[in-house]
Amino acid sequence: MAKMELNRKTKTEIEDSSSLKGTLASVFLLGFFLIVTWVSVYFLFLDRF
Amino acid sequence: MHMHKFEKIWLIFGVGTLLVFLTVLGVSAFYLGNQPPSCLATINPEKVDTTAPFNEPGLKKVEGKDWDYELVYVAQAFAYTPGEIEVPLGAKVKVIATTKDVIHGFQVAGTNINMMLEPGYISEYVTTFDKAGEYLILCNEYCGSGHHMMTSKIKVVEK
Numbered sequence: 250m251a252k253m254e255l256n257r258k259t260k261t262e263i264e265d266s267s268s269l270k271g272t273l274a275s276v277f278l279l280g281f282f283l284i285v286t287w288v289s290v291y292f293l294f295l296d297r298f
Numbered sequence: 299m300h301m302h303k304f305e306k307i308w309l310i311f312g313v314g315t316l317l318v319f320l321t322v323l324g325v326s327a328f329y330l331g332n333q334p335p336s337c338l339a340t341i342n343p344e345k346v347d348t349t350a351p352f353n354e355p356g357l358k359k360v361e362g363k364d365w366d367y368e369l370v371y372v373a374q375a376f377a378y379t380p381g382e383i384e385v386p387l388g389a390k391v392k393v394i395a396t397t398k399d400v401i402h403g404f405q406v407a408g409t410n411i412n413m414m415l416e417p418g419y420i421s422e423y424v425t426t427f428d429k430a431g432e433y434l435i436l437c438n439e440y441c442g443s444g445h446h447m448m449t450s451k452i453k454v455v456e457k
Contacts, residue, residue: 269304276311280308280311280312283315284315287319297408297409298411298425298429
């Protein structure tokens, strides 16, 4: 029985742990948040006297 | 050196935004000439009342300068002189302020005029009052027990 288990070909899908997709997404999320807040405060500054 | 493609992307993005922000800052400071409100102009804090222009606080019309009016304020615990002033709409005004005693704030609520008044230093801000209305000036640096009562008013009116 044990031998049969060894011979069975199993495919387990594990995401490559070196993938940086999530990191890229979070970096740009933070980056755009910073830019949007900075630009909105800048336009508030321009609008006021 | 091996570097992941994504790492290159966000490094370029980060350095790029930093350069943009620094360029904006540089243009503002060196091309537009913006400077901090208190920029090396000093005064003897004990002789504020006898030193021009603080011997006559208030709005004054001036000729031959980049601005049409000078609005002079003297702050002390816990009031501003003048306590209320009218400014004509559209006037280009240089606000000049100092304090006789401790550090006070000078914030005209809802505008970009927001300065710190330090004893011994003169704070200045040039702006065009282009929106009519009543503007509250308040102290935003804790100066003592009457701090919350320390206010003044600017009325921007059509003339």
